[in-house]
Amino acid sequence: MSPLTVRSRVRAVDAPDRARVVLLLAALLATLAVLAGCTTGSVGGSQDPATATDVERDGEFPRTITHAYGQTEITEPPQRVATISWVNADVSLALGVVPVGMPRNSFGGNAGGSTDWFDAELESVGGEMPELYSETDGINTEAIAALQPDVILGAYSGMTAEEYETLSKIAPTIAMPEGDVAFGTPWQDSTRLIGEALGRSERAEELIDEVEDRIAQVADDHPGVRGTTFIYGTVDPDAAEKIYAFTDVDNRPRFLEQLGMVQAPVVSEASTGAADQFAVTWSPERADELVSDILVTYAASPDVRAAIEADPLLGRIPAVEAGRMVVQTDEQQVLSISAASPLSLPWALDNVVPDIIAAAEQN
Known part of the structure; x- marks a missing residue:
């Protein structure tokens, strides 16, 4: 699991665990x-x-x-x-x-x-x-x-x-x-x-x-992405918590929203009243309720894509069924949006966003 994934989980656990995770995070930076x-x-x-x-x-x-x-x-x-x-x-x-x-x-x-x-x-x-x-x-x-x-x-x-x-x-x-x-x-x-x-x-x-x-300008060049609903998270059949969805506290959803996309209502509703949560957990048994046009997820290996698609529960995520899942396996690509900066975002527009736009523009 990447340090950025750990960071995103900090606010999705109970307070005692959260403190321990924050300390762990500090050691991973x-x-x-x-x-x-x-x-x-x-x-x-x-x-x-x-x-x-x-x-x-x-x-x-x-x-x-x-x-x-x-x-x-x-x-x-x-x-x-x-x-x-x-x-x-x-x-x-x-x-x-x-x-x-x-x-x-x-x-x-x-x-x-x-x-x-x-x-x-x-x-x-x-x-x-x-x-x-x-x-x-x-x-x-x-x-x-x-x-x-x-x-x-x-x-x-x-x-x-x-x-x-x-x-x-x-x-x-x-x-x-x-x-x-x-x-x-x-x-x-x-x-x-x-x-x-x-x-x-x-x-x-x-x-x-x-x-x-x-x-x-990128948003204007791709008007088809405007209004596209997204879930930006981590989906992993082998993880203890198989589904995490990042909230608007995290830089990843903020960035897609700047491109004109919209956080999936299911995530917005799940994070209501939790202004300090980076992510919400989701039960695989309810995976089919994670309705969005696209899903963007980080994985340690390209093999995770096939594992998600083959999983009897995770494969029911609507964006997975529709073939509109973006699996990021390059850590630098993940970092460029997760730890967004005025230097990393222009790089991300050239090296990360094309795959997201391609998924969003699928019919």
Whole structure:
């Protein structure tokens, strides 16, 4: 089972189990100067100024950033940025600030422990690869401290209050937005919060508009997908819980909704009153009630498709019977939407969405 599947299950179990799963999840992660207005500062993943990226900052420093664990003061435009979890390094890089350190992707990463979309942007700006550290045993405070960062970004994360306090002793730390559940922050909000911390708010808004315009263009190019109902989840005959369906708290349904698709009413109704649940479980005996036009599911092997179709219960899911099931087996494809960022989503539009659109446009 992938770490992202575990993350999605966190809110679908009882509170004691949920706490244990959150701890497990933390161990699996990476399994990811202004004066009078503005000025220009050098930022980068290396101390060599020849490889640093010059970016213009907006607004004034010092500034105070509000997040889930209170307020953090940032006295100067950050030059040395370290990140935790997924997404945050993508956003920093997309805003022109090359991190000095980020977690190695143990899930969904390429051979270098990064992602194809991060590497492409890094090459585009001429930056050097950040220091990669493992988060398989939790947030790597020792590795982060060694980098001497002047800000630590965790706008998309599941950091606890205790972890926040520990990181704050190293450098000013930005947690997820106030009111967000762990790993439930939309990519737009992560981008805005990090943009504010880096003095790149104007660029953050431009970046959000650019990515949303690309998504809208794909939707316009495929009008047949508009109104298509979907279930985005995990279906696995060999799993203890054979069916999970992700809710609107998760980035996957949010993304398909941006393309003009509609969360299946059966899932919306099942998650009513559970605003912090990433997923709902479903009994295989009621599989035929999971009515939707398409089903998108993650599987560890392509063989799972045949197993689902042959299963006497799971094979009765309407989208499976209709041949409109998309089985994702590439971890990087899964990561690009699950941990959505302004770098990963354009990549997903080219590498993931075509299969989803093909299923949606079937007659």
